[in-house]
Amino acid sequence: MPIPAQTAAAPPPVLEVTNIEVVFKKTVQVLRGLSLTVPRGCIVALLGSNGAGKSTTLKAVSNLLGLENGAISAGTIRFDGRPVAGLPPHELVRAGLFHVMEGRRIFEDLSVEENLVAATYARTGRAGSAAGRFDLVYEYFPNLHERRSVRAGYLSGGEQQMLAIGRALVAEPSLILLDEPSLGLSPRLVEEIFAIIARINAEQGTSMLLVEQNAALAFAVASYGYIMETGRIVIDGPVERLARDRDVREFYLGLGGAGGEHRSYRDVKHYKRRKRWLS
Ligand SMILES: Nc1ncnc2c1ncn2[C@@H]1O[C@H](COP(=O)(O)OP(=O)(O)O)[C@@H](O)[C@H]1O
Ligand SMILES: [Mg+2]
Numbered sequence: 001m002p003i004p005a006q007t008a009a010a011p012p013p014v015l016e017v018t019n020i021e022v023v024f025k026k027t028v029q030v031l032r033g034l035s036l037t038v039p040r041g042c043i044v045a046l047l048g049s050n051g052a053g054k055s056t057t058l059k060a061v062s063n064l065l066g067l068e069n070g071a072i073s074a075g076t077i078r079f080d081g082r083p084v085a086g087l088p089p090h091e092l093v094r095a096g097l098f099h100v101m102e103g104r105r106i107f108e109d110l111s112v113e114e115n116l117v118a119a120t121y122a123r124t125g126r127a128g129s130a131a132g133r134f135d136l137v138y139e140y141f142p143n144l145h146e147r148r149s150v151r152a153g154y155l156s157g158g159e160q161q162m163l164a165i166g167r168a169l170v171a172e173p174s175l176i177l178l179d180e181p182s183l184g185l186s187p188r189l190v191e192e193i194f195a196i197i198a199r200i201n202a203e204q205g206t207s208m209l210l211v212e213q214n215a216a217l218a219f220a221v222a223s224y225g226y227i228m229e230t231g232r233i234v235i236d237g238p239v240e241r242l243a244r245d246r247d248v249r250e251f252y253l254g255l256g257g258a259g260g261e262h263r264s265y266r267d268v269k270h271y272k273r274r275k276r277w278l279s
Helices: 054-061 089-095 112-124 131-140 142-146 157-170 187-204 215-221 239-244 246-251 265-278
Strands: 015-024 028-038 043-047 070-079 097-100 175-179 207-212 224-229 232-238
Touching (some): 028 054, 043 187, 043 215, 054 097, 112 131, 131 157, 142 157, 157 175, 187 215, 215 239, 224 239
Parallel strands (some): 043 224, 097 175, 175 207
């Protein structure tokens, strides 16, 4: 889906991050002037190798940096047109922003269904009136329905990831921040989960900022992508264009990297120039 042009009458993008800098413990700078936009209803992928700053970006958006002695030292973040600075994470959840953290943060001692109930508290401050949302979660994840009385700690990794996404769904978010949902899962499960992510986006209109290390996976569901290295965006564009980009293919899709002896000098220079953002 193309990014709609901004006009005076258009609603603001669901998320607009402008030139943020993030510093941990007042000394370690991790994000360096990072900007990105999630248009309403779109899935936007944020890619990059380990340690690039992807999770930090998501934590900046959901105001979780304080927990790790981190802070946004410059720049602005707007969710639904509204600055998020100073809004506590639970208020952001109520406003419709849900962060599915890396590593499937669920309550392992609670059952599947109790985990969903807890998510309704997060959204409304009270239990109940969410039966319809539970049905929706179980429709997307029939496995979870079968296992609804099972302690979440006993679920497989794939089921736990489904539950983590299901908890987000209960909260009826307009934007989900998804941190590496494929991590540690079998290819078959990853495929299943990504198909559901695409369905949720298409059927519920939920916008998503999807962090992934696997670019091919992200390109399959996202419309626009950003690639970051050492705290800044180095390349961005519609996924069709990124998927054709020589460097992206080589470094992130693992394609076209062989046959170095056929490279022209220009290619080598090109390689070296782009190599900067990989170190
Ligand atoms: N709480 C923290 N304190 C200090 N440095 C941190 C903290 N969290 C992350 N970092 C550093 O920030 C960089 C980016 O981390 P992260 O955002 O987790 O990367 P990614 O999610 O892209 O793998 C890494 O160098 C990491 O060591
Ligand atoms: Mg991470």
